[in-house]
Amino acid sequence: MSGYLLRGVSVLGEQKVDVLIDGGIISEVSKKPLAPTGVRTIDCDGLIAMPGLVDLHTHLREPGREDSETVESGSAAAALGGFVAIHAMANTNPVADTAGVVEQVYRLGREAGWCDVRPVGAVTVGLHGTQLAELAAMAHSAAHVRVFSDDGKCVADPILMRRALEYVKAFDGVIAQHAQEPRLTEDAQMNEGFVSSQLGLRGWPAVAEESIISRDVLLAEHVGSRLHVCHVSTAGSVEIVRWAKSRGVMVTAEVTPHHLLLTDELARSYDPRYKVNPPLRRDEDVQALRQGLADGTIDAVATDHAPHPLEDKECEWSSAAFGMIGLQSALSVVQTAMIETGLMTWSEVSDRMSTRPARIGSLRDHGRPIAVGEPAHVVLVDPRGKSVFTLEGNASKSRNSPFLGMELHGRIEATFLRGRATVLDGKLAG
Amino acid sequence: MKRHLLSASDLSYEDAILILDTAEELAKLVDGPVKKLPTLRGRTIVNLFYEDSTRTRISFEAAAKRLSADVINFTAKGSSVSKGESLKDTALTLQAMGADAVIVRHSASGAAHQLAASGWIAGSVINAGDGTHEHPSQALLDAFTMRRHLRDSKGDLAGVRVTIVGDVLHSRVARSNVLLLATLGAEVTLVAPPTLMPFGVEQWPCDISYDLDRVLPRTEALMMLRVQGERMNNAFFPSMREYSRGYGLDDKRASALSPEAIVMHPGPMNRGLEISAGAADGLRSVIVEQVANGVSVRMAILYLLLGGASIEEVSL
Structure with missing residues (x-):
């Protein structure tokens, strides 16, 4: 049996249809019941089908820190989270700043087979922010890199940022900026505000993000280039992106699931699971981010899945590593923050988690509608289900999730990559 | 408890x-x-x-x-x-x-x-x-000291006017004092150059001032915080002398305090920077007593x- 019949599935919350997946594509969509032979039938009563999710921002840690994540374990977690394509960030060791490293990550992704792993290339050699990496070599490698980022570090030097924006136009690349003014955030530990003033933790001010985004949208406008802003976290950043888009600047932006749900109040526990970069912000920021995502100012939800070994989180807050894992919980968090609140429809969630991220990453094969002839990248979600993210169900090699033990809406039932089930019944389908 | x-x-x-x-x-x-x-x-x-x-x-x-x-x-x-x-x-x-x-x-x-x-x-x-x-035990000993001098060792500190001066931003003593003194009903004013006030301090249960001389005459308990000279390297203030001129307790300022007021310091002191020797050892000083308390x-x-x-x- 090679194919699947999705019996009575609601595509993006619309009326029920039968969907036939065969030969790697969606071969039939019918309002009347289909009765094909030689395929496995999945009863989809109550389930929603969406185009497979695309993540623009994943840290897989391989090569270098295979103790916290590998391409295999991270992409398995992605499949369980409904993802069919992920972008592996460049801050590995060695840094993904050459064709050799991006090809290695690409190949490891193919071998694992859980989802399409698209390496992100570093903008500067070693992420040092001083010299452009060989961007064209990475673009023309087997890995076909289109997204370039020094994520984890900001391309702070304005002339280097300008040149990078210009240079990648030659191969339709995009610079994904980690917007963080370094001098304003030296030794910064959490959002700068009332909570940080009480906790005595060094503040990470909103202006450190907003000043870089302001500069970069002006640069992108000046040179006519495409800019993508990683993990927007403040109300002010949303306003700047909205303003830039209204001027016609080619800017796109992403928000993480955790910034849509959690606030800096959680830092009061001094539990380093809540330490992340950019930091959790105020409730006003959370509301503005939700609004920005709902009205399309923010184009995409991106996980910023950042695995860290236990010892890097089981220590003093100021010594702990920044970051949270998020692939498996992403869709549930988005449902909780955006669907259950009535801010977005499933169709809009699909736009922000599949269509637009695929377009930003120049993935022609992804983010396609569920229609006859399209590649069969599909995720099946039970929106009525509730799930508690637990360690038993966690496929990542790390456990630094802020959502552990938290009940969230929705449950991912199955994921199909080119018609092949990577996840069935909520479990990896080997 | x-x-x-x-x-x-x-x-x-x-x-x-x-x-x-x-x-x-x-x-x-x-x-x-x-x-x-x-x-x-x-x-x-x-x-x-x-x-x-x-x-x-x-x-x-x-x-x-x-x-x-x-x-x-x-x-x-x-x-x-x-x-x-x-x-x-x-x-x-x-x-x-x-x-x-x-x-x-x-x-x-x-x-x-x-x-x-x-x-x-x-x-x-x-x-x-x-x-x-x-640094909660420091705040408790400070409150104990204030209560002994200003409230005859009884009850709370309702209405006692406390001024805390100096590097509030980096001070755990200030944070604990503001919280405990609010619990005990004291009226606290923080005094520092704006660079040494924490972002978000407006929401603390106390008043803020940048002008020590204006606050001194009505102060009943004056707490001077230690200021590290290295702070000037991060542009918190231009020089130690400028800091001292604006926010140090020198002999002249000490004499602007009411005779009943007490002068406190959590130690260790930078004599000549945030507090002069005359003020540290003067009649109003209860700094050594704080240690015993x-x-x-x-x-x-x-x-x-x-x-x-x-x-x-x-x-x-």
Whole structure:
């Protein structure tokens, strides 16, 4: 049996249809019941089908820190989270700043087979922010890199940022900026505000993000280039992106699931699971981010899945590593923050988690509608289900999730990559 | 009262008054013929100090010993911490030794919270200063000192006008004092150059001023905070002299205080920077007394947290 019949599935919350997946594509969509032979039938009563999710921002840690994540374990977690394509960030060791490293990550992704792993290339050699990496070599490698980022570090030097924006136009690349003014955030530990003033933790001010985004949208406008802003976290950043888009600047932006749900109040526990970069912000920021995502100012939800070994989180807050894992919980968090609140429809969630991220990453094969002839990248979600993210169900090699033990809406039932089930019944389908 | 003392905000009004009253009683007892009380005999108290602080450590040590507890001093220097042992492993080691209370001083804000919340140790955790966060026992001894001088050692500090001057941004003493003094009803004004005020300070339960001279005449308790000269390297202020001119307590400013006002400093002082020798040693200064009161207050904290035999029982 090679194919699947999705019996009575609601595509993006619309009326029920039968969907036939065969030969790697969606071969039939019918309002009347289909009765094909030689395929496995999945009863989809109550389930929603969406185009497979695309993540623009994943840290897989391989090569270098295979103790916290590998391409295999991270992409398995992605499949369980409904993802069919992920972008592996460049801050590995060695840094993904050459064709050799991006090809290695690409190949490891193919071998694992859980989802399409698209390496992100570093903008500067070693992420040092001083010299452009060989961007064209990475673009023309087997890995076909289109997204370039020094994520984890900001391309702070304005002339280097300008040149990078210009240079990648030659191969339709995009610079994904980690917007963080370094001098304003030296030794910064959490959002700068009332909570940080009480906790005595060094503040990470909103202006450190907003000043870089302001500069970069002006640069992108000046040179006519495409800019993508990683993990927007403040109300002010949303306003700047909205303003830039209204001027016609080619800017796109992403928000993480955790910034849509959690606030800096959680830092009061001094539990380093809540330490992340950019930091959790105020409730006003959370509301503005939700609004920005709902009205399309923010184009995409991106996980910023950042695995860290236990010892890097089981220590003093100021010594702990920044970051949270998020692939498996992403869709549930988005449902909780955006669907259950009535801010977005499933169709809009699909736009922000599949269509637009695929377009930003120049993935022609992804983010396609569920229609006859399209590649069969599909995720099946039970929106009525509730799930508690637990360690038993966690496929990542790390456990630094802020959502552990938290009940969230929705449950991912199955994921199909080119018609092949990577996840069935909520479990990896080997 | 809670099991741990991590923040001055852990203390209800009743808790705070109970500690101050208990400290008064204990002070009277140890001033008498009995220098040492047997209330915590057989209990083990660990001084876990990741940061140099001789005065706080010996104050807690003296308090514990006067209550007959066994004291283990665990300092970062010369211990396995300097070789990079994690907070967790140190905590597990102390737990294995059967510590009834751990008094922790750490350069990281929140270290005491983490020790208390982790489940690594079963005993009480007392925060003896964590990073730029809090130092609740200092706030208690400050309140004790103010109450002695301004409220005849009784009740709360309702209406007492307290001015705290200096590097509020980096001061755990200021944070704990603001919280505790609000609980006790005092009216607190923080004075510092704007660069040394924390972002978000407007939401603290106190007033803010950038002008020391305007605040001085109505001040009843003036607390000068230590200012580190290195701060000028990060553009917090242009020079030590400029800081001192604007925010230092010199002899002239000291004379602008009312005769009943008291001058306090948590120590160690930078004489000539935030406070002149004349002001530090002047008639209004209660700085040395603060040190003595520190022992009484810390005795009360240990006594109440560890639930020692009752004072009446002991004094018989």
